[in-house]
Amino acid sequence: xxxxxxxxxxxxxxxxxxxxxxxxxxxxxxxxxxxxxxxxxxxxxxxxxxxxxxxxxxxxxxxxxxxxxxxxxxxxxxxxxxxxxxxxxxxxxxxxxxxxxxxxxxxxxxxxxxxxxxxxxxxxxxxxxxxxxxxxxxxxxxxxxxxxxxxxxxxxxxxxxxxxxxxxxxxxxxxxxxxxxxxxxxxxxxxxxxxxxxxxxxxxxxxxxxxxxxxxxxxxxxxxxxxxxxxxxxxxxxxxxxxxxxxxxxxxxxxxxxxxxxxxxxxxxxxxxxxxxxxxxxxxxxxxxxxxxxxxxxxxxxxxxxxxxxxxxxxxxxxxxxxxxxxx
Amino acid sequence: xxxxxxxxxxxxxxxxxxxxxxxxxxxxxxxxxxxxxxxxxxxxxxxxxxxxxxxxxxxxxxxxxxxxxxxxxxxxxxxxxxxxxxxxxxxxxxxxxxxxxxxxxxxxxxxxxxxxxxxxxxxxxxxxxxxxxxxxxxxxxxxxxxxxxxxxxxxxxxxxxxxxxxxxxxxxxxxxxxxxxxxxxxxxxxxxxxxxxxxxxxxxxxxxxxxxxxxxxxxxxxxxxxxxxxxxxxxxxxxxxxxxxxxxxxxxxxxxxxxxxxxxxxxxxxxxxxxxxxxxxxxxxxxxxxxxxxxxxxxxxxxxxxxxxxxxxxxxxxxxxxxxxxxx
DNA sequence: TTGTAAGCGTTATCAC
DNA sequence: GTGATAACGCTTACAA
Numbered sequence: 001x002x003x004x005x006x007x008x009x010x011x012x013x014x015x016x017x018x019x020x021x022x023x024x025x026x027x028x029x030x031x032x033x034x035x036x037x038x039x040x041x042x043x044x045x046x047x048x049x050x051x052x053x054x055x056x057x058x059x060x061x062x063x064x065x066x067x068x069x070x071x072x073x074x075x076x077x078x079x080x081x082x083x084x085x086x087x088x089x090x091x092x093x094x095x096x097x098x099x100x101x102x103x104x105x106x107x108x109x110x111x112x113x114x115x116x117x118x119x120x121x122x123x124x125x126x127x128x129x130x131x132x133x134x135x136x137x138x139x140x141x142x143x144x145x146x147x148x149x150x151x152x153x154x155x156x157x158x159x160x161x162x163x164x165x166x167x168x169x170x171x172x173x174x175x176x177x178x179x180x181x182x183x184x185x186x187x188x189x190x191x192x193x194x195x196x197x198x199x200x201x202x203x204x205x206x207x208x209x210x211x212x213x214x215x216x217x218x219x220x221x222x223x224x225x226x227x228x229x230x231x232x233x234x235x236x237x238x239x240x241x242x243x244x245x246x247x248x249x250x251x252x253x254x255x256x257x258x259x260x261x262x263x264x265x266x267x268x269x270x271x272x273x274x275x276x277x278x279x280x281x282x283x284x285x286x287x288x289x290x291x292x293x294x295x296x297x298x299x300x301x302x303x304x305x306x307x308x309x310x311x312x313x314x315x316x317x318x319x320x321x322x323x324x325x326x327x328x
Numbered sequence: 329x330x331x332x333x334x335x336x337x338x339x340x341x342x343x344x345x346x347x348x349x350x351x352x353x354x355x356x357x358x359x360x361x362x363x364x365x366x367x368x369x370x371x372x373x374x375x376x377x378x379x380x381x382x383x384x385x386x387x388x389x390x391x392x393x394x395x396x397x398x399x400x401x402x403x404x405x406x407x408x409x410x411x412x413x414x415x416x417x418x419x420x421x422x423x424x425x426x427x428x429x430x431x432x433x434x435x436x437x438x439x440x441x442x443x444x445x446x447x448x449x450x451x452x453x454x455x456x457x458x459x460x461x462x463x464x465x466x467x468x469x470x471x472x473x474x475x476x477x478x479x480x481x482x483x484x485x486x487x488x489x490x491x492x493x494x495x496x497x498x499x500x501x502x503x504x505x506x507x508x509x510x511x512x513x514x515x516x517x518x519x520x521x522x523x524x525x526x527x528x529x530x531x532x533x534x535x536x537x538x539x540x541x542x543x544x545x546x547x548x549x550x551x552x553x554x555x556x557x558x559x560x561x562x563x564x565x566x567x568x569x570x571x572x573x574x575x576x577x578x579x580x581x582x583x584x585x586x587x588x589x590x591x592x593x594x595x596x597x598x599x600x601x602x603x604x605x606x607x608x609x610x611x612x613x614x615x616x617x618x619x620x621x622x623x624x625x626x627x628x629x630x631x632x633x634x635x636x637x638x639x640x641x642x643x644x645x646x647x648x649x650x651x652x653x654x655x656x
Numbered sequence: 657t658t659g660t661a662a663g664c665g666t667t668a669t670c671a672c
Numbered sequence: 673g674t675g676a677t678a679a680c681g682c683t684t685a686c687a688a
Binding site: 002047048049050051052054055060062065069070071073075076077079080083084087092093094095096097099108110111112113114115216217240243244247269270273274275276 | 441602
Binding site for chain 4: 332333334344345348349352376377379380381382383384385
């Protein structure tokens, strides 16, 4: 049998209310009482039943963490940061992987809504209206996506694109291609949009190669399209694709970056090491995750976040070797 | 206000018990009742409060999932499989990342013990006795580690080592080095032990290079030791290290596999693609995860697993390009 | 087959 | 400061 608050109360010779109070706000009981309670609790190894507590307080001390695909190396960083930060505040993390499926995402959130105090939606793939339907029901913070008034933590992807295009333009590139990611990804849309406007304003020609799978194979598959296009550089939706591009380029005998420059996004852990010359636009998944937790907790405390309901994190261009010249 | 079972009962014109019964075992109520209840439930969008249910039944429908480091690319595969399989049975997954810290591991498990029906411990780093202290208190399944009588799902790492050494021996290698992983990792110990016995029995000289960080840098750092050792091949604790070794070898001008053969473990997602010639011993993280969930659920149902409390999954040598000859 | 009511472990609202 | 006691939402004997 497990030990309950009653056992502690009996052992300490006080009522259950005193035990509860001692644990909740030790200063509200007489020192003598406090001591006996704490001693008793320690002796029997008491720890409160979360379900019972949730039932009375309405707070579960759980957060729902939803990610599109944990196999995408960008997310583990975020998830780690979130779980670590949440633990600092005694929150547990309920993890859900939606496998990039928008409808599964909605359904899973629905199922979890009573089990958590709030949600952290990382790069949610569901439609705006579906996401909006949750707000009001339960606190939600989106990561890397803006949905109406929902509080969010996002990276400044547009600025990232600006840096990348600026860099390529400075090297002399006049025409670049973009290999897109999941259609449902808001980050992908933002990158594509930013890219269009940047290229327009800088007089650079942009070839949109459509959407590819957000992984190595997706990039590799798109490589032939890139070579067939009249471009000297290619931006990929993420580093996995970029690695796939580089790999396939090598197979095709196209040297990187001499003949074709490749730029990825995210700065995922292994990429820079296995491909020491890969240029990428870094986003700090750890900072995103941490900030997201802090924002959600602010929401739960009914205190508006110091910086308002939206936080924007910087992105940073990382040129490891050389992105290479178009040097026409 | 949220909708409770009472609301449904009122709307359906029945008692709360009828609602409860309908949801739990529809066949136990009269069809008419059932229909009204279900209709009412759907109308108000009722979903049971997990905390309340947990309080009465003693079952949380949560499993605690503990991993040493989600940034290690082997684990996302396992975690994905676990969360997906758990969901099939309406179980939620509480994720904990211990950052390779054995004492944090124990503490975190302790904190979660009341919130879950059981634990899935992936490659736990804690000491046997600490782990054993949980058994009895709560159902536990370990993945890739055997601890006394605790049910487990493991890969046959010893056989993997056998395959690897056999392969290297066939190629003519007579002396090989081993770059170890975390001291607290049981998998590392098993690999090292298997390696020693295999080498002994096959008359191959083994140089143990001690423990290195289980990542790219750890491998890279160990590369110089390898080159200084009188060996023609090196086994790394995992693929990340193997990639680091290959990278550093290249810097040092040692060609792989002509001058030195490299074999990794795990067959992590990106490795084979960025390093198309990497030889590795694959373990199927997805199968491990799935089997672990099934085993834990068997435990929770008080039915002994069909295959007993321990399941062993195969490992497989994967030679992508060529491991390369010692060909002395 | 259905309803009533006790009880799960905790917190919160009262009196005292 | 402290102790009864009523919730919280649900399941489950037990009665009917």
